[in-house]
Amino acid sequence: MEEHLVDWSRAQFALTAMYHWIFVPLTLGLGFIVAIMETIYVKTNNEFWKKTTKFWMGLFAINFAIGVATGIIMEFEFGTNWANYSWFVGDIFGAPLAVEGILAFFMESTFFAVMFFGWEKVSKGFHLLSTWLVAIGSNLSALWILVANGWMQYPVGMTFNPDMVRNEMNNFWDVLLSPVAISKFLHTIGSGYVLASLFVIGVSAWYLLKKRDILFAKKSMIIGATFGLITSIFLILSGDESAHQVALKQPMKLAAMEGLYEGEEKVGIVAFGLLNPEKTITNDENTFLFDFTIPYALSFLSFHDINAYVPGIKDLVYGNEERGILSVEEKMQKGKIAIEALESYKEAKKTSNESLLNNSKILLDENMKYFGYGHIKNKEDVIPPVSITFYSFHIMVGLGTWFTILFALVLFLLTKKEILNYPIVLKSALFSIPLGYIASEAGWIVAEVGRQPWAIQDLMPVGIAATKIATTNVMISFFIFAILFTVLLIAEIKIMTKQIKIGPNGGH
Template identity: 85%
Template sequence: MEEHLVDWSRAQFALTAMYHWIFVPLTLGLGFIVAIMESIYVKTNDEFWKKTTKFWMGLFAINFAIGVATGIIMEFEFGTNWANYSWFVGDIFGAPLAVEGILAFFMESTFFAVMFFGWDKVSKGFHLLSTWLVAVGSNLSALWILVANGWMQYPVGMTFNPDTVRNEMNNFWDVLFSPVAVSKFLHTIASGYVLASLFVIGISSWYLLKKRDILFAKRSIIIGSTFGLITSLFLILSGDESAHQVALKQPMKLAAMEGLYEGTTDAGIVAMGILNPKKTISNDEEPFLLEVTAPYALSLLGYHDIHAFVPGIKDLVYGNVEQGIISTQEKMQKGKLAVQALENYKEAKKAKNEDQLLQSKAVLDENMKYFGYGHIKKVEDVVPPVAISFYSFHIMVALGSWFTLLFTMVLFFATKRDILKYPLLLKAALWSIPLGYIASEAGWVVAEVGRQPWAIQDLMPVGIAATKIATTNVMISFFIFATLFTVLLIAEVKIMTKQIGLGSESKEH
């Protein structure tokens, strides 16, 4: 029953997070696009740009409001469904979330009111400032949330207090500027910018296909494709750094992303491939039914050295003495020592045995980095779902490459040709909107599924993190949330499509 409870708790949080992420990336990017458009209006004093800004701002507001509702529910789930996790790391994990609520969300919510309702009520300059602050505030919210998530992937800046059985922050700056947190933040917001750019050029393409609001659509498509091309290039650079950090801090995730079972030097990256469903860590089946590999690319991507050794799943599970990789079995033994030392510490404290207290504390400190392995039942449990990790990663990369090409083509034909004469390109732009969401969600699947079974890397498996409550309660709330979020999504799509159908109301000839 406990296993079912954990599965349902994970399913509920995954549901909430994936629905929430439908709304967040558009907010991250569209806020800046709107601010750019309003800046052009303030500089030119052209009413056309004011109407254009108001149109996209209206869509931003719809998305922003619904995104807030799903985000609030997700934060509450840490207390209801993951109470053990919240107790174990609440002093650290809660800090960036508190800063997000007090500083970033407060700022964006306050200036959102001015931005949306303040037209002709405040000066142009102050209204423009408010619009920029909403865009910045949205991204600051993302910063603190991604710092918290980055800490789960690579826990730093803390010490474990055996008296309270909690991890306590001892260096805020280590948490904030963790290389994993920084790369995760930059790559995630870049994906939001790309998605928002796809949204703008896709909607604009729909108008051009319908021969409506031509001037509005052409100018919007230029801004969207320019912003998209710049940010898609940044997305590639930040993705390279993100993969480098994964290789250094979460090598098992990288191995799963590439379906790499046997470690090797001069490792190539699988550009395209079909996994062999019969392959497991314990048999000699070939990992792929079909694969196209780019030589040396994985060593370069992971370690910035074309000859670097990239450990495979077997190396990380069974160990590799030549490469200095200890086995999962050894880590489990060290983890059990840490767990037992904690129990001994509690008993010594109760008995007021100072010598045993110090001895237990020394053993605990020595093995604390493997504490989570003390709760792992068998070595194979540390291998994440390879197929999900592999296909999600490659879908994300393939679509990201397509988006860069699309922005390049759209920008070229919008500025150097009459883009109305290229309906196939306009249709491709329109149908790339859902592809943007697929790529964005796939990125989170890689990040979260690829680090299983850990709630906190190496310190706490998800099975220990979950709240011990009735499985039925989690199941009921899962279906309630699924229904609620689906209704919210349908409502947003209907409201947005109605607003888009009304058009920009720009007077053009």
């Protein structure tokens, strides 16, 4: 397939996904923060908390509405730009997306109307229930989408049907409860909670810097910082499990995340460092121009054992017989055997050759796990972009550490009633809002760029997954989407900032 077509199709999907993810994480976390605030209102019957809830709910609604538009476009792109992918695994991939649309999205959109428009029309209890159901529904939507994505990273619960040339689900629970899907879901929603907490404390800090709506800002900041600190700890724990799953299921991604070319025992984590741009798998250049490494940490993070061996990029490409690691060339050979066995199966089917049919089926089943490698042209093609993956991972981790410190510091100053005496902390909270988005996007870059060249890990490279359409059509739609999404983002920022400037008291 034309290389430019695949690149443009990937670029279009990346554009849509990254714009979509600007809107989603705030929805995931702010829904729960609003529900907590409304719960306090119902418990205390204090009008202050009703006013506070309605303010943050208004910002939630703006973000929710615009996020829906980008999400719908992204789902349609599976059919338009990735038709081969959709055919090959649509039976599996489509199931969680269908559940998301029928169950989760239906629930959150239905109760969203009650939450936003039903203040004086339904009882306090039912309105509170609606708010909680919107928050839960948003997170259930994320669950099903992340189950689908987790399956792409670690395909389970299916069998290959050679008659239809597609994979079919044989165990829904294996797909739903896949350890990769669960760890991905928990870590992703955790990042949404942290981002929403940053948003709340950042906006509240702006009010305090302007010396207006002081009580509102302090109360909101207490809830935001408390929620943020708790979910930051949750994010760290889920990140540990996520990294463990990557080490087990996607070792090449882990090697790229740490710039690890040579496999080692007792290997450390690079806390920060600068990659050598001259370094490749074929030379002996140093991997880093400089680095600061925490001893033993990568072995422990990966396998919960400080003495564990972590394979490097060279081990995974060239193989390591001592460690039981197959080379890419061996996997490519097995992949070609699987593809040839599939062709033999089809031919045997046409000629009703039962012996050839059975032998081909056995050969296909034995080598199916390497099917995608049969389409790989060069063994180095399985190495993801190391620099992008490495820097994205370290930006995500570094900023996540900063957010945890910030939440703890803000809470400490609030309890000491000294937050107004530290404008540097308030400014840091305000300017940490965009940093939250950067960290969240960096996490997705690690997840998706780090698994290249695979659309489905080991089963289908992106070059095979793409639809055969005119490159010009993809280019035109790319720029249309880029303009449309940018306009939506600018509109959201303008509406949000206008509402924030008006404030909880309507500008009074």
